[in-house]
Amino acid sequence: MGRVSRHDRIAAGLIAWGSGSLRDLPWRRTNNAWHVLVSEVMLQQTSVARVLPKYENFIEEFPTPGHLARASLGDALSLWSGLGYPRRCRNLREAAIVIERDYAGDMPSTLEELLALPGIGQYTARAVLAFAHRQDVAVVDVNVSRVLSRLQGGPLKARALQDLADQLVPEGLGWEWNQVMMDFGARHCTIRHPQCAACPVSKQCKWHGVGEDPAPTSAGASKPQAKFEGSDRQARGRAMRAVGNGITAQKDITESMGLAEDAMRAQKLLHALVDEGLLLRAGKRFTLP
Numbered sequence: 001m002g003r004v005s006r007h008d009r010i011a012a013g014l015i016a017w018g019s020g021s022l023r024d025l026p027w028r029r030t031n032n033a034w035h036v037l038v039s040e041v042m043l044q045q046t047s048v049a050r051v052l053p054k055y056e057n058f059i060e061e062f063p064t065p066g067h068l069a070r071a072s073l074g075d076a077l078s079l080w081s082g083l084g085y086p087r088r089c090r091n092l093r094e095a096a097i098v099i100e101r102d103y104a105g106d107m108p109s110t111l112e113e114l115l116a117l118p119g120i121g122q123y124t125a126r127a128v129l130a131f132a133h134r135q136d137v138a139v140v141d142v143n144v145s146r147v148l149s150r151l152q153g154g155p156l157k158a159r160a161l162q163d164l165a166d167q168l169v170p171e172g173l174g175w176e177w178n179q180v181m182m183d184f185g186a187r188h189c190t191i192r193h194p195q196c197a198a199c200p201v202s203k204q205c206k207w208h209g210v211g212e213d214p215a216p217t218s219a220g221a222s223k224p225q226a227k228f229e230g231s232d233r234q235a236r237g238r239a240m241r242a243v244g245n246g247i248t249a250q251k252d253i254t255e256s257m258g259l260a261e262d263a264m265r266a267q268k269l270l271h272a273l274v275d276e277g278l279l280l281r282a283g284k285r286f287t288l289p
Helices: 006-018 033-043 048-061 065-070 073-080 086-102 111-115 122-131 142-152 158-168 174-187 232-244 250-256 263-275
Strands: 280-282 285-287
Touching (some): 033 048, 073 232
């Protein structure tokens, strides 16, 4: 019998940890590549709890790329409301238009084709390959980055992270492995309270919770977000929500943004939303596109 490598031990330990205990999420019950893409775009910088109800409604309304491609951006943004980062919705619709036009509505199945879609980066493209097409590719999100950095005992750059992640994928288990890695980082090897004493790969880990945590200085590490209260992001979200609720006058939108005392800032933010194609302007009135 050949010697079992460190990578094999890590894979076996984590697969055993995740066996039968993965979170039951709707996008984990499908291999529909479009549905997987929608879930992954929604989950960017947004919690599972906030995505769950929006995902179900969005998929019901836009079950295929063609349905979204033929809808107005305004209709899509109305369903997206509450998730934040509306540019993601705009990019998803633009991707749907390309899929419908260039691929007859069928989702691409290669990394190169997926990366060519509007707004799709390495993480999202690889997630579609792993979770929909069941390919043995590694998906590196912030949780996976944290786990790998701690296992290696030092900070890792993006290329090193991806190379290590790819090496660890057990043959034929790409779907299971990536789901386990994400759940392990989210539930066990957490940011503030990693459960090192009960870690299934403690013998293979080079950090053990002792000394400086290598994860925060690795590529893909979670960066502290600027304060949301009073931010431009909050004001933009309020503006989108107000317009979606039928408020069209600039003065009324400005009040909804909480910027009645700073009309110049409100105007600047509204004009930026217009420039990004997220709102339409006619004089001092705004509507969804």
